[in-house]
Amino acid sequence: MNSGLLEDASFNQSPAFGDVDLFAADRPLVDAATRLGLDAEALSACGRDYGAAETLDLGRIANENPPKLRTMDGKGNRLDLVEFHPAYHALMAKSIGHGIHAAAHDGSAPQAPLGSRAVRLYLATQAESGHLCPITMTHACIGALRAEPALLEKWQPRILSRTYDPRALPWWEKDGVTLGMGMTERQGGTDVRANITQAVTRGDHVEITGHKWFMSAPMCDAFLVLAQATGGLTCYLMPRHRPDGGHNNIRFQRLKDKLGNKSNASSEVEFHAAYAERVGPEGAGVRTIIEMVNLTRLDCAIASAGQMRIALSQAVHHIRNRTVFQRRLSDQPAMRAVAADLALELEAQVALVFRLTHAADHAASDPREAAYARLLTPAVKFLVCKSTPQVVYESLECLGGNGYTEDLPLARYYREAPLNAIWEGSGNVMALDVLRAAGRHPDAAMDTLSRLVRMASQAFNVAPLAQALERTLKSAEAERRARFLCEGLARIAALAALVEAGSPFATLYGETRLGAGHFAQFGTADLGNAEIGLMDRALAA
Ligand SMILES: Cc1cc2nc3c(=O)[nH]c(=O)nc-3n(C[C@H](O)[C@H](O)[C@H](O)COP(=O)(O)OP(=O)(O)OC[C@H]3O[C@@H](n4cnc5c(N)ncnc54)[C@H](O)[C@@H]3O)c2cc1C
Structure with missing residues (x-):
């Protein structure tokens, strides 16, 4: 055997994915940001930061070195500390530096505070998702803390700070x-x-006594906690330290052993007369914390869209660089059909997610946008988060056997993919929430639906589907058919978002997602000569 054979051979492997501007390479995202009037140059800098090979590698390292719980020291004294790898801390510092934890509340992007921050979240999650759990909760907690202005005033300067301070000190010293x-x-x-x-x-x-079965990011400086008071379920802010500087009686029992989300610690915890302060009126716990949950649900959709995007980018990168049977994979018709179909799904879901952030940004001043946000937030979370495992799985398969190994990040993306659909309200809960929103504000919901139908029908006639949705919604079958209503609404809204964005792919999306004869697997849709354009936009050179 020629000893130089292996040294000299070209192994036809795609180069490592990295040092990519994740913003500029993503044309559907650039278009969405342009529509929101955002600063493309600043977002490009953010895209380069999260797309740097070094940052992507931090994601790998943070997940290969999961956090460890230290309940006690060697002498039996309580510690209740979680130790994280430096890679995790580096990611936290980066995302807090980019303001993803609070920029929507600090006036830095007045024309689209949620939209501007949403783009950064979407980019950050492409490098690593787990660390974004405390980042997103910090952002969302402000929504609930508004119910207690004096408390918010005390905490706000440190929440808005762009300095990541992981020290286990009382919050006022940080x-x-x-x-x-x-x-x-x-x-x-x-x-x-x-x-x-x-x-x-x-x-x-x-003083709060009891437990929580899931409480993620236990090293946070305080937690919004629901507990029963004399007047009913109430929201409280529970700091890690009592006002006298001593440790609060928060005892972490263990960390969950999870399918994915390995870099993030999710604890089981007990409270033993733990100090806390009330947030909002007694008995109004659900109403108070829902202000937080609406923001975290939006984040679930944004982050899931980012997870799908990075998986698809890795897939497109690979198939452009790998040859089979003397032809690049990206030129093989059957592979192009798959990648383009995935790209079409992303075109629609990215347009939809950023249309929703626009509604959330204008809800306070525009009742129609408020109605859109109310009805569509659970529907969009449902569609986008539920699509993620399928899109990630199909992207993984584009890399063949390599995609299934732990040496590449696709396996990690795949394990992460189902999570956003579960937390902050699982699939059925989202579908039932759409019914609830429609039931509480029926006129506004019908107005939103008819506006979506008018917009969507410019590209594809959705009137028959809309009539079926309306009939089902008003029938005794509504609860049993909640998922049909939820996905139907989200699909019409996705098509409407494409039309509103002036997308050339709107009709194709309507035909292949809402028309007859469409199968469930990616790559079965007939996208004709739109394939190359879709792929080029998914990962622009
Ligand atoms: C990694 C991870 C981290 C988490 N971190 C946190 C955290 O930091 N803080 C926190 O508070 N929670 C956290 N959670 C918990 C999470 O929010 C809940 O697991 C989730 O809301 C579902 O609640 P459950 O597990 O009790 O399931 P259940 O509420 O028992 O639901 C089980 C199933 O029943 C369905 N269902 C529920 N109601 C209905 C209905 N009326 N009709 C039909 N179907 C229904 C749900 O959709 C779900 O599929 C975390 C979960 C995970 C996996």
Whole structure:
């Protein structure tokens, strides 16, 4: 055998994916940002930062070195500390530096505060998703803390700070803080009214005793916690330290062993008369925390869109650089059909997600945008988060056997993919929430639906589907058919978002997603000569 054979051979492998401007390479994103009037140059800098080979590698390292819980020291003293790898801290510092934890509230992007930050979240999640759990909760907690202005005023300067300070010190001694949230208990997650954790008033504060079955990012400086008070379920802010500087009685029992999301710590925790302060009126816990949950649900959709994007980018990069049977994979008709079909899905879902951030940004001043945000937030979370495992899986397969190995990040993306659909309200809960929103504000919901139908029908006639949705919604079958209603609404909204964006792919999306004869697997749709354009936009050179 020629000893130089292996040294000299070209192994036909695609080069490593990295040092990519994740913003500029993503034409559907650039278009969305342009529509929102955002600063493309600043977003490009953010895209280069998260797309740097070094940053992508931090994502790998942070997940290969998961956090460790230290409940006690060697002498039996309580510590309740979680230790993270430096790669995790580097990612936290980066995302706080980009303001993803609070920029929507600091006036830095007045024309589209949620939209501008949403683009950064979408870019950040492409490097690593787990660290964004405390980042997104910190951003969203501000929504709930508005119910208690004095408390918000105290905490706000440190929440808005762009300095990441991981030290386990009382919050008032730190340069920046992060916030988490504890709602879910063993006997009831979705059904938070079943919560048994109790709050007892002690002068100007309460002491909370009970547990949370899931409480992620336990190293946060404070947590929004739901507990039962005399007046009913109430929201509280529970800091890691008591006002006298001592450790609060928050005892972490263990960290969850999860399918994915390895870089993020998710704890089981007990509270033993832990100090907390009330947020919002007693008995109004759900109403108060829902202000947070609406923001985290939006984040789930944005982040899932980012997860799909990075998987597709890796796939397109690979098939452009790998040859089979003397032809690049990206020129093989059957492969092009798959990649273009995935790209078409992303065109629509990216347009939809950023249309929703626009509605959320204008909800306070425009009742129609408020109605859109109310009805569409659960529907968009449902569609986008539920599409993610399928899109990631199909992208993974584009890399063949390599895609299935732990040496490439696709396996990690795949494990992460189902999570956003579960937390902040699982699939059925989102579908039922659409029904609830339509039931509470029927006129506004019907107005939103007819406006979406008018817009969408410019590209594809959705009137028959809309009539079926309306009939089902008003029937006794609505609850049983909740997923049909939810996905139908989200698909019409996605088509409408493409039309509103002036996309040349709107009709194709309508025909292949809402027309007859469409199958479920990616690559089965007939996209004709739109394929190359779609792929070019998915990962622009
Ligand atoms: C990694 C991870 C981290 C998490 N971090 C946190 C955290 O930091 N803080 C926190 O509070 N929680 C956290 N959670 C919990 C998460 O929000 C809940 O698991 C989720 O809301 C579902 O609640 P549950 O697990 O109790 O399931 P259940 O509420 O029991 O739901 C089980 C299933 O039933 C469905 N269902 C519920 N109600 C209905 C209905 N009326 N009709 C039909 N179907 C229904 C749901 O869609 C779901 O599929 C985390 C979860 C995970 C996986």
